[in-house]
Amino acid sequence: MTDIQLYTKLADLPTELKKRVSDYIDSLMAKDKTVNxxxxxxxGLGKGLISMKDNFNDPIEGFEDYLQ
Incomplete structure (x- = not known):
């Protein structure tokens, strides 16, 4: 369901039901603290995952003409 579809459904609700939906959303967000x-x-979690080759700074074959 897209946000537009959800908004359309919400817009059609009576005021009292909108309040209940709002309260329900608040209770969901209060339960899930990771959202807030x-x-x-x-x-340091990535330490050792990336290494640089010894020949990193050596010229690349085929690009000699572009370096001048």
């Missing part, structure tokens, strides 16, 4: 609070990052 992003997790803290942990430094």
């Amino acid at each position: 609070k992003p997790q803290k990052r942990i430094a």
